[in-house]
Amino acid sequence: MKRLVNDGYDVVEEMLEGYVAANSSYVKLDEENPRVVVSKVISKEERVRIIVGGGSGHEPLFLGYVGADFADAAVVGNINTSPAPDACYRSVKAVDSGKGCLYLYGNYAGDVMNFDMGAEMAMEEDGIRVETVLVTDDVYSAKDKKNRRGVAGDVPVFKVAGSAAARGYDLDTVKTVTEKANNNTYSMGVALSSSTLPVTGKAIFEMADGEMEIGMGIHGEPGIERIKIESADKVIDEILTHILKDSKITSGDEVYVLVNGLGGLPVMDQYICYRRVHQILEEKGIIIHRSEVGNYATSMDMVGLSVTLVNLDEEIKELLDYPCDTPYYKIAKDSKFRFKK
Amino acid sequence: MKRLVNDGYDVVEEMLEGYVAANSSYVKLDEENPRVVVSKVISKEERVRIIVGGGSGHEPLFLGYVGADFADAAVVGNINTSPAPDACYRSVKAVDSGKGCLYLYGNYAGDVMNFDMGAEMAMEEDGIRVETVLVTDDVYSAKDKKNRRGVAGDVPVFKVAGSAAARGYDLDTVKTVTEKANNNTYSMGVALSSSTLPVTGKAIFEMADGEMEIGMGIHGEPGIERIKIESADKVIDEILTHILKDSKITSGDEVYVLVNGLGGLPVMDQYICYRRVHQILEEKGIIIHRSEVGNYATSMDMVGLSVTLVNLDEEIKELLDYPCDTPYYKIAKDSKFRFKK
Numbered sequence: 001m002k003r004l005v006n007d008g009y010d011v012v013e014e015m016l017e018g019y020v021a022a023n024s025s026y027v028k029l030d031e032e033n034p035r036v037v038v039s040k041v042i043s044k045e046e047r048v049r050i051i052v053g054g055g056s057g058h059e060p061l062f063l064g065y066v067g068a069d070f071a072d073a074a075v076v077g078n079i080n081t082s083p084a085p086d087a088c089y090r091s092v093k094a095v096d097s098g099k100g101c102l103y104l105y106g107n108y109a110g111d112v113m114n115f116d117m118g119a120e121m122a123m124e125e126d127g128i129r130v131e132t133v134l135v136t137d138d139v140y141s142a143k144d145k146k147n148r149r150g151v152a153g154d155v156p157v158f159k160v161a162g163s164a165a166a167r168g169y170d171l172d173t174v175k176t177v178t179e180k181a182n183n184n185t186y187s188m189g190v191a192l193s194s195s196t197l198p199v200t201g202k203a204i205f206e207m208a209d210g211e212m213e214i215g216m217g218i219h220g221e222p223g224i225e226r227i228k229i230e231s232a233d234k235v236i237d238e239i240l241t242h243i244l245k246d247s248k249i250t251s252g253d254e255v256y257v258l259v260n261g262l263g264g265l266p267v268m269d270q271y272i273c274y275r276r277v278h279q280i281l282e283e284k285g286i287i288i289h290r291s292e293v294g295n296y297a298t299s300m301d302m303v304g305l306s307v308t309l310v311n312l313d314e315e316i317k318e319l320l321d322y323p324c325d326t327p328y329y330k331i332a333k334d335s336k337f338r339f340k341k
Numbered sequence: 342m343k344r345l346v347n348d349g350y351d352v353v354e355e356m357l358e359g360y361v362a363a364n365s366s367y368v369k370l371d372e373e374n375p376r377v378v379v380s381k382v383i384s385k386e387e388r389v390r391i392i393v394g395g396g397s398g399h400e401p402l403f404l405g406y407v408g409a410d411f412a413d414a415a416v417v418g419n420i421n422t423s424p425a426p427d428a429c430y431r432s433v434k435a436v437d438s439g440k441g442c443l444y445l446y447g448n449y450a451g452d453v454m455n456f457d458m459g460a461e462m463a464m465e466e467d468g469i470r471v472e473t474v475l476v477t478d479d480v481y482s483a484k485d486k487k488n489r490r491g492v493a494g495d496v497p498v499f500k501v502a503g504s505a506a507a508r509g510y511d512l513d514t515v516k517t518v519t520e521k522a523n524n525n526t527y528s529m530g531v532a533l534s535s536s537t538l539p540v541t542g543k544a545i546f547e548m549a550d551g552e553m554e555i556g557m558g559i560h561g562e563p564g565i566e567r568i569k570i571e572s573a574d575k576v577i578d579e580i581l582t583h584i585l586k587d588s589k590i591t592s593g594d595e596v597y598v599l600v601n602g603l604g605g606l607p608v609m610d611q612y613i614c615y616r617r618v619h620q621i622l623e624e625k626g627i628i629i630h631r632s633e634v635g636n637y638a639t640s641m642d643m644v645g646l647s648v649t650l651v652n653l654d655e656e657i658k659e660l661l662d663y664p665c666d667t668p669y670y671k672i673a674k675d676s677k678f679r680f681k682k
Binding site: 001002003004005006011014015016017018019021022023056057059060190192193195209210229231232233235257259263264265266267268269270271272273274275276278291292293295298300301303304305325330332333334335 | 342343344345346347352355356357358359360362363364397398400401531533534536550551570572573574576598600604605606607608609610611612613614615616617619632633634636639641642644645646664666671673674675676
């Protein structure tokens with residue numbers, strides 16, 4: 001195992017301890033439930049609070065986006081495991097300001113069950129209204145959009161919600177615009193290796209050297225087929241073909257692009273792949289509003305990447321670009337990316 | 342090979358093409374020399390210009406720090422290879438505003454030779470004064486500080502230079518404060534694997550599964566010894582013992598900390614390691630001003646990390662925290678990390 005950990009059973013607690021120590025100006029662990037990461041720079045205004053979460057092993061997702069004007073709290077599960085219901089519930093109590101909360105997470109059965117229990121407890125015990133938007137961006141995971149899994153599309157969808165809350169929208173409006181953002185968000189990935197589980201020291205699944213699987217999910221959910229590793233351009237061509245067909249994004253549409261490294265893929269390769277995404281979109285007359293390339297939603301040491309497109313309208317675009325400040329996502333008021341290119 | 346590339350000989354050009362496309366609001370390739378990445382948001386003031394560079398394969402170093410109020414240009418070599426002298430020269434012509442330029446790069450023989458030639462050409466051909474500060478932070482690479490290699494300490498040392506130039510200091514003053522920052526910067530790394538060369542499809546050096554080498558350089562330069570992978574805490578204990586002994590950083594001193602992933606190490610492990618760094622520094626009464634954790638200076642897909650400490654005085658601290666805006670380094674004027682913790 002090529003990991004740097006201590007006891008494999010302690011990785012989440014130790015990671016959290018390190019995370020809040022390194023980012024202590026932004027976040028703290030909740031005093032009552034140490035699986036809830038809470039913003040220390042939360043707005044003093046009464047606002048809808050944004051709560052994100054899911055299993056560990058996808059860092060900087062989810063906790064990296066807790067800060068100012070993005071997520072207000074993250075609920076943390078064990079590796080690839082949904083957070084416990086009491087942590088989901090506690091996150092609401094920790095941040096609610098009287099305007100209700102929005103839960104946001106990728107669509108996985110365990111997460112749905114436990115966050116739903118948290119929302120029920122908040123309503124029953126405290127009368128706090130909690131709504132939910134499931135992120136369902138992985139185009140290859142199901143035919144029906146609402147049954148799809150959430151992958152790196154989490155990041156832009158969360159961002160839209162955080163900005164909507166920061167603008168003072170009420171809970172129904174935050175939910176509506178976030179649902180629209182999710183409906184416009186499409187991702188597909190490729191894996192060249194499995195991630196390694198710290199407890200067993202083993203890969204989650206076997207993948208021979210020189211093999212890859214397009215369409216594979218971030219926990220190893222099956223993709224199209226296991227084939228020899230192809231060139232970056234061929235891989236991106238295939239991914240974009242699926243995304244464009246499914247999304248119906250076409251000439252004249254404007255998009256946000258995220259090329260997301262899964263943890264073990266060099267930045268160099270991410271940009272070689274981005275280059276091809278950019279070429280294809282330009283060839284097709286699709287307008288690129290903004291692009292991000294990097295490790296935003298990982299699967300520990302998995303080698304691979306995903307491509308996400310968000311089909312923009314003016315409202316989503318403004319919310320995606322709204323200023324925020326978290327350890328892993330910063331948009332300054334005078335940020336240079338707003339300059340005309 | 343678990344890489345996503347096209348022809349191995351094209352990786353640098355394709356990476357650059359993707360990089361400037363994705364970050365086109367910040368940077369462009371120089372029209373005359375496409376191995377020079379130039380800021381599009383360069384200050385309109387006449388200022389000392391900061392030029393960084395070195396071999397490719399360390400992304401986001403060097404080009405990721407070109408933008409506003411940090412580096413003004415980066416000169417790009419092939420993988421693990423210094424940039425050509427004409428590219429070094431051209432970078433000066435591309436950005437000089439009449440106040441001279443400072444070259445900043447890690448201390449490697451090829452880089453020194455080629456950047457020095459670039460500086461001579463700038464003086465002889467154009468009368469532009471170019472000074473140099475070599476970054477020499479790798480404590481294990483040589484006994485004498487001035488003979489040491491530059492590793493992730495590049496990032497804070499570059500930052501100090503960029504801030505000093507942004508404040509309008511003259512070339513001698515920028516150089517002096519940058520030298521001071523370098524003299525106060527100490528790093529040491531550990532590698533659990535080699536990086537993979539795209540042209541050969543092979544590792545640069547062999548390292549068996551389950552092995553590691555503390556003190557190894559980012560191109561595979563030899564470390565202390567090849568041993569079985571130890572726990573994160575033991576690895577950090579050894580690294581910090583070397584750094585603290587060499588730097589003489591002690592109780593009451595104030596430091597900036599960078600835990601830098603080398604490309605293939607999960608964020609989770611980086612924070613588990615940061616946790617131990619934080620514990621040790623707190624135990625010793627060393628004051629942590631600010632910490633950063635992430636992939637800042639990588640070696641493609643190498644699994645490993647380095648720890649960097651910068652011993653701070655008020656001047657270096659202010660310059661490290663000075664606002665800037667680049668694709669991979671952003672400090673907003675109202676950044677939350679400035680809040681009292």
